Amino acid sequence: MRQRGFEIAKGFEDKGINLPVRKTKHSAAYDVEAAEDVTIPVYHPGIKPTLIPTGLKAYCGEDEWYLLANRSSGPKKGFVMANSIGIIDADYYGNESNDGHFMFQYFNFGEKDLEVKKGDVIGQVIFMKYLTVDDDHAEGVRTGGFGSTDKK
Numbered sequence: 001m002r003q004r005g006f007e008i009a010k011g012f013e014d015k016g017i018n019l020p021v022r023k024t025k026h027s028a029a030y031d032v033e034a035a036e037d038v039t040i041p042v043y044h045p046g047i048k049p050t051l052i053p054t055g056l057k058a059y060c061g062e063d064e065w066y067l068l069a070n071r072s073s074g075p076k077k078g079f080v081m082a083n084s085i086g087i088i089d090a091d092y093y094g095n096e097s098n099d100g101h102f103m104f105q106y107f108n109f110g111e112k113d114l115e116v117k118k119g120d121v122i123g124q125v126i127f128m129k130y131l132t133v134d135d136d137h138a139e140g141v142r143t144g145g146f147g148s149t150d151k152k
Contacts, residue, residue: 004060004127006030009101012055016118020056020125029069029124032056032104038116040079040108049082049105052122057100059093060127067126068104074123078110081123 006019012035020030035055041047058066068086070079082105093100104123108114116122132138 002059004058004064004066006056006058006125009055009057010099012053012101015055017055018119029126031071031121032068032123032125034116034118034120034122036118040106040114040116042078042111042113043107043109047107049107051103051105052116053101053103054122056102057093058088058102058125058127059100060090061129062090064127064129065089067128068102069124069126071121071123074106075109077114078108079114080107080109081105082107 008015008017008019015035017035018033020032022030032054035053038050038052040050040052060066066088068081068088070081074080086102086104088102092102106122
């Protein structure tokens with residue numbers, strides 16, 4: 001029985017995407033690569049974060065989620081996640097608007113544009129369980145992909 005893992009998202013099947021791996025047996029996180037070349041411009045007020053495609057989707061248990069995190073070396077290069085961390089719910093997998101393709105959002109606080117190349121490790125994924133409170137009655141159903149929980 002499948003518990004959790006990574007798959008190639010629709011539209012990226014023949015793009016040479018590598019599934020994430022842990023580098024050591026005690027690593028908590030799976031290293032994720034960029035699916036294509038992306039330039040992250042130097043930050044200035046009003047600029048939007050740059051989305052870096054991964055070409056990946058991930059599945060996990062109904063009582064799990066996964067966290068997108070910056071690499072520890074990222075901030076030294078000016079590479080900072082726009083939302084600090086990304087929280088991806090189990091029901092994001094396979095959604096109709098984007099198949100569950102997850103991406104990383106970055107700002108560049110360096111002094112020059114940052115060139116990310118396909119295959120560069122851009123972040124990490126950590127799978128986790130979550131808990132609910134006694135009087136939780138959530139019954140909503142996901143109807144979209146990225147940012148869909150903010151839509152009414």
